[in-house]
Amino acid sequence: MGRGKLKMEMIEEEKSRILTMKKRKKGLIKKLHQLTTLCDVPACMIFHDPTTNSTSVWLEEDPDQVRSLIEAYKAKKNDPSGGVREYLLSNFFDQRQRQAEEELEKLRKNNVEGMFPTWDDHLNFMDEAQLRELAATVRGKAENHNQQRRRERKHCGEGGGASSKAAMADREALIGARSQSRRNGAKAPWSSAITH
Known part of the structure; x- marks a missing residue:
């Protein structure tokens, strides 16, 4: 005991x-x-x-x-x-806090890199022609996405009816509020209500 x-x-x-x-x-x-x-x-x-x-x-x-x-x-x-440095209890806790913050930052960085990798190792084994083809495909998909978004906006803006205009206005207001709350560092409680 x-x-x-x-x-x-x-x-x-x-x-x-x-x-x-x-x-x-x-x-x-x-x-x-x-x-x-x-x-x-x-x-x-x-x-x-x-x-x-x-x-x-x-x-x-x-x-x-x-x-x-x-x-x-x-x-x-x-x-x-x-020449003589006093090491007080407050110095000890400051050092521990700095170490914890550095470790947390490292973990956050690893987490983000794991969720959103910025490089695919398959790209290392592609030749120039394959890389150009991939770039053209990505550009084409991005352009198709942008055209689709423009059509949706145009449809909601013209003849989409009052209800679709109101829905678009509501959606844009929610998106604006969401981006404002992100700039302020908080997550909007209604962010899950936004549909894509």
Whole structure:
């Protein structure tokens, strides 16, 4: 059976708080010792105990190294080129948000490319004559579609009767409202009512 989740708030009972502080301090010193030994990283820890109003330093046996680390930190902090960079919790969340947004953008792009591919690999294996024939076919289909749309508009505009004119006006109003809502970034609730 594992330990329960620890609440990150100050421990109210003073005895428990002091005991926890001593245990955690020992744990920090152990971790810092491991870091300096395993990774050959110079480090020190300054710890102020508010209960006894005392300050303790880890690396007590080498105060010169502690002093040199503090001086190096101060020199870099005062350096305008930004030698020391503070990494706060807000920086962490900003970085995570940027990563999530980049990942989302990548997924959106892949989704759009999957739904609407812009290139067919079969085109790579066609010779010039086949590509010209394909282009002519596509142009012809586009022209036929445009002619059909012009005939529909002409039919609705002339002698199509009052009801077909009203239907065309309603359709154009819906299409206009739909395109306006898309420009504003919202999907029109009546967009499914538009028939093609």
